[in-house]
Amino acid sequence: MENLSWENADLGISFSVAYGRITVFKTTLKAIGLPQYFRFLLDPENGKLAVEKCSYKSSGAHQLSEDTSHDSYELKSMDMVRFIYQTCGWDMKSTYRIRGIAVPDRDLVVFDLTTAYRVQEGHLVG
Template sequence: MDKLSWENDDLGISFSVAYGRINVFRTALKALGLPPYYRFLLDSENKTLAVEKCSYKSSGAHQLPEDTSRDRYELKSMDLVRFIYQTCGWDMKSTYRIRGIAVPKRNMVVFDLTTAYRVQEGHLVD
């Protein structure tokens, strides 16, 4: 069996229900031009999540920190993370990471939640 891997240039997001934590990888936000504001759009029926460039007036807008040198940006939303875990039937004791696809014409990166990898001790597992 091939070892699962994650490339440094993969557009990514990860979720941890234990802390209600969402980590948006810098690569995903860089694909959007490191926008000052972004938000999440969840399609629970199709199990997809998008990170979309938006304005500060947009509903659900999150501000990008001034220091954009970090590899990932952490947000906390216990309700959203729990909802995603329940919708996807994920193991509540695990962390999950998903690769995204840039959609430049829509100013978003889309994540298919059905393709999530479980993460254990910093490594992707089946």
């Protein structure tokens, strides 16, 4: 059985459709060098999402706050979150968390959406 614990060093991202919220963990942002700008790359056909370092000119760029003291960066995009939930067939009443894999030579972290953990009362339930 897979370990359903979360380590502080894990690269991660989470989604909450109730709030249209995407939470990018600081570990994920550190893996791409705490960039000033980053963007999401979504491959819905293969169930993959990436967080990529980019420039301010890049399509879909999000500016990272200068205050990097928080453990995560949150942004709201109800349309994107709903699309991901519908594509993945996730329960609309649940929050989901996914571990990422760093690709250092590309300045990105890849997430396999098919391996998402449902979060219930602060615990991973698979």
